[in-house]
Amino acid sequence: xxxxxxxxxxxxxxxxxxxxxxxxxxxxxxxxxxxxxxxxxxxxxxxxxxxxxxxxxxxxxxxxxxxxxxxxxxxxxxxxxxxxxxxxxxxxxxxxxxxxxxxxxxxxxxxxxxxxxxxxxxxxxxxxxxxxxxxxxxxxxxxxxxxxxxxxxxxxxxxxxxxxxxxxxxxxxxxxxxxxxxxxxxxxxxxxxxxxxxxxxxxxxxxxxxxxxxxxxxxxxxxxxxx
Amino acid sequence: xxxxxxxxxxxxxxxxxxxxxxxxxxxxxxxxxxxxxxxxxxxxxxxxxxxxxxxxxxxxxxxxxxxxxxxxxxxxxxxxxxxxxxxxxxxxxxxxxxxxxxxxxxxxxxxxxxxxxxxxxxxxxxxxxxxxxxxxxxxxxxxxxxxxxxxxxxxxxxxxxxxxxxxxxxxxxxxxxxxxxxxxxxxxxxxxxxxxxxxxxxxxxxxxxxxxxxxxxxxxxxxxxxxxxxxxxxxxxxxxxxxxxxxxxxxxxxxxxxxxxxxxxxxxxxxxxxxxxxxxxxxxxxxxxxxxxxxxxxxxxxxxxxxxxxxxxxxxxxxxxxxxxxxxxxxxxxxxxxxxxxxxxxxxxxxxxxxxxxxxxxxxxxxxxxxxxxxxxxxxxxxxxxxxxxxxxxxxxxxxxxxxxxxxxxxxxxxxxxxxxxxxxxxxxxxxxxxxxxxxxxxxxxxx
Ligand SMILES: Cc1cc2nc3c(=O)[nH]c(=O)nc-3n(C[C@H](O)[C@H](O)[C@H](O)COP(=O)(O)O)c2cc1C
Numbered sequence: 001x002x003x004x005x006x007x008x009x010x011x012x013x014x015x016x017x018x019x020x021x022x023x024x025x026x027x028x029x030x031x032x033x034x035x036x037x038x039x040x041x042x043x044x045x046x047x048x049x050x051x052x053x054x055x056x057x058x059x060x061x062x063x064x065x066x067x068x069x070x071x072x073x074x075x076x077x078x079x080x081x082x083x084x085x086x087x088x089x090x091x092x093x094x095x096x097x098x099x100x101x102x103x104x105x106x107x108x109x110x111x112x113x114x115x116x117x118x119x120x121x122x123x124x125x126x127x128x129x130x131x132x133x134x135x136x137x138x139x140x141x142x143x144x145x146x147x148x149x150x151x152x153x154x155x156x157x158x159x160x161x162x163x164x165x166x167x168x169x170x171x172x173x174x175x176x177x178x179x180x181x182x183x184x185x186x187x188x189x190x191x192x193x194x195x196x197x198x199x200x201x202x203x204x205x206x207x208x209x210x211x212x213x214x215x216x217x218x219x220x221x222x223x224x225x226x227x
Numbered sequence: 228x229x230x231x232x233x234x235x236x237x238x239x240x241x242x243x244x245x246x247x248x249x250x251x252x253x254x255x256x257x258x259x260x261x262x263x264x265x266x267x268x269x270x271x272x273x274x275x276x277x278x279x280x281x282x283x284x285x286x287x288x289x290x291x292x293x294x295x296x297x298x299x300x301x302x303x304x305x306x307x308x309x310x311x312x313x314x315x316x317x318x319x320x321x322x323x324x325x326x327x328x329x330x331x332x333x334x335x336x337x338x339x340x341x342x343x344x345x346x347x348x349x350x351x352x353x354x355x356x357x358x359x360x361x362x363x364x365x366x367x368x369x370x371x372x373x374x375x376x377x378x379x380x381x382x383x384x385x386x387x388x389x390x391x392x393x394x395x396x397x398x399x400x401x402x403x404x405x406x407x408x409x410x411x412x413x414x415x416x417x418x419x420x421x422x423x424x425x426x427x428x429x430x431x432x433x434x435x436x437x438x439x440x441x442x443x444x445x446x447x448x449x450x451x452x453x454x455x456x457x458x459x460x461x462x463x464x465x466x467x468x469x470x471x472x473x474x475x476x477x478x479x480x481x482x483x484x485x486x487x488x489x490x491x492x493x494x495x496x497x498x499x500x501x502x503x504x505x506x507x508x509x510x511x512x513x514x515x516x517x518x519x520x521x522x523x524x525x526x527x528x529x530x531x532x533x534x535x536x537x538x539x540x541x542x543x544x545x546x547x548x549x550x551x552x553x554x555x556x557x558x559x560x561x562x563x564x565x566x567x568x569x570x571x572x573x574x575x576x577x578x579x580x581x582x583x584x585x586x587x588x589x590x591x592x593x594x595x596x597x598x599x600x601x602x603x604x605x606x607x608x609x610x611x612x613x614x615x616x617x618x619x620x621x622x623x624x625x626x627x628x629x630x631x632x633x634x635x636x637x638x639x640x641x642x643x644x645x646x647x648x649x650x651x652x653x654x655x656x657x658x659x660x661x662x663x664x665x666x667x668x669x670x671x672x673x674x675x
């Protein structure tokens with residue numbers, strides 16, 4: 001285990017060190033202490049390493065992550081895991097707004113709650129939140145899955161494309177062109193595997209699926225009021 | 228006499244309204260028939276105060292000119308030296324603006340790369356991501372980081388020679404792009420993670436930051452990911468140039484790209500293009516003022532775009548304080564867009580060469596703004612690249628001609644004092660004297 005004290009090493013030197021790890025590095029376990037809410041911690045990683053941040057992080061922790069696993073032993077600031085391509089991010093506390101924005105792949109797990117715009121413009125990422133999520137989540141979501149074990153705020157899935165949403169609790173309101181969908185067998189299987197991967201014990205049959213009604217895919221003047 | 232009136236009362240000539248012109252009436256009929264606003268490509272078509280309203284004075288007894296063919300007039304520019312380890316070094320101060328793959332075909336993007344590289348300048352990706360054609364043929368490629376983040380990929384980010392965070396575009400300050408169903412081909416759909424054939428409305432705001440304080444942190448993140456190696460530009464529309472430039476610099480930009488309302492777009496509502504934003508002429512001085520007020524002029528570079536067509540425009544932009552310019556529409560015309568040789572086909576589409584702007588429909592006879600393989604095949608990227616290179620060279624020679632006439636051995640040495648304005652409006656906007664006077668509206672210590 002390599003330990004980096006961020007308050008001594010500094011952000012640039014720390015990220016440089018992490019970026020220097022190659023595909024076949026044998027230094028796979030890293031621990032960052034004293035993060036003190038710093039921004040851009042462990043962003044742009046691209047190696048199969050596991051980084052554990054002992055504390056809370058600022059904006060864009062693990063942004064654009066590829067391959068790596070990043071554990072945040074605290075709460076995470078805005079835009080955590082933005083544009084994640086692959087790998088895994090696990091947040092023990094709560095996540096601020098724009099969690100996993102535009103993420104293309106990989107998995108983000110939040111043990112607490114996630115704030116507004118969780119999964120905004122998601123493009124393939126899977127996000128599993130044990131608690132609740134805020135308003136405008138998955139706005140313009142294109143693909144991927146958002147699983148919420150608690151409740152969802154206003155305007156879930158507004159103007160979404162092909163992203164899927166599974167919510168166990170209440171949805172305060174659905175956004176434009178987002179509707180309740182039938183939960184078929186393949187969805188239960190998918191949900192089960194996402195929950196398993198996230199290490200969350202929940203019964204898939206208790207969830208409701210939501211997704212695009214696909215009414216706004218091509219402009220029609222009769223739908224103008226929805227825009 | 229009046230043949231229309233049995234009593235022979237004199238006939239008045241039928242008079243068209245200046246308010247309800249034939250153009251306007253056709254807009255109303257189109258809206259009434261379809262129920263949707265008009266979407267088109269290109270920039271503002273209305274006449275606005277422009278660089279055409281400025282003139283260089285040239286040399287005189289008080290200024291020596293340089294010999295046209297003997298004395299050097301430098302054209303190089305370095306962009307992004309403030310924070311980046313590897314700033315961009317360009318031979319000429321004319322860059323190719325970001326135009327999306329999706330709006331343009333793969334071969335058209337390749338041609339832009341070929342032409343720009345041969346002329347010693349950079350090209351820029353666009354909404355939709357980086358294509359191998361473009362990266363492969365561009366010596367220096369700027370990677371756009373847009374609100375939609377279509378095709379946004381850290382591997383491509385690391386391949387870029389600079390990053391351009393797009394906040395706005397002159398054609399549509401505050402608006403996102405559009406790519407309509409007919410242009411969402413398999414390849415475009417895959418790059419954007421979207422279903423094929425749908426109307427795609429790009430976001431107008433970045434999904435993970437709002438405001439200048441966030442922008443500063445976003446720039447930090449991008450620098451950390453790319454190891455502080457490449458410059459980071461911020462592109463803004465010509466909306467509030469003084470404040471936008473100030474905030475971009477404060478947020479840590481290496482360069483500011485400022486795009487006026489004549490600037491082209493691939494597809495936007497006509498009402499947006501014609502009625503939102505400020506003319507290119509009007510936005511330069513406030514932006515330069517912001518740079519000067521922060522002591523950053525020539526340290527943070529200003530790249531101006533929106534209706535740049537000739538070496539004269541380049542020289543005027545630089546005289547007003549820009550470090551470089553970017554061209555979009557003019558580059559497409561150099562490649563062969565709107566060429567009269569396709570007139571019969573333009574006519575068949577209900578338009579004429581020079582006026583064709585339905586790029587979003589994907590039926591471009593010149594094969595440039597289309598994803599249709601048959602139309603694309605009409606366009607030869609090698610020949611297109613050669614034409615663009617020629618055009619860039621001519622613009623550079625023209626700008627040098629003017630600079631030498633003003634006694635300048637580098638384009639950057641052109642200054643507002645070299646200019647006069649033909650109209651009061653231009654004098655006020657460019658803050659140079661009205662021709663024949665030593666005065667402009669708003670000149671300090673003068674009154675109306
Ligand atoms: C076909 C086309 C596509 C464009 N696509 C983009 C884009 O993806 N991103 C962007 O920031 N600007 C885009 N623009 C705007 C240009 O980057 C640039 O601001 C503008 O073209 C400059 O004005 P000009 O066309 O008068 O030279 C596009 C312009 C055109 C003509």
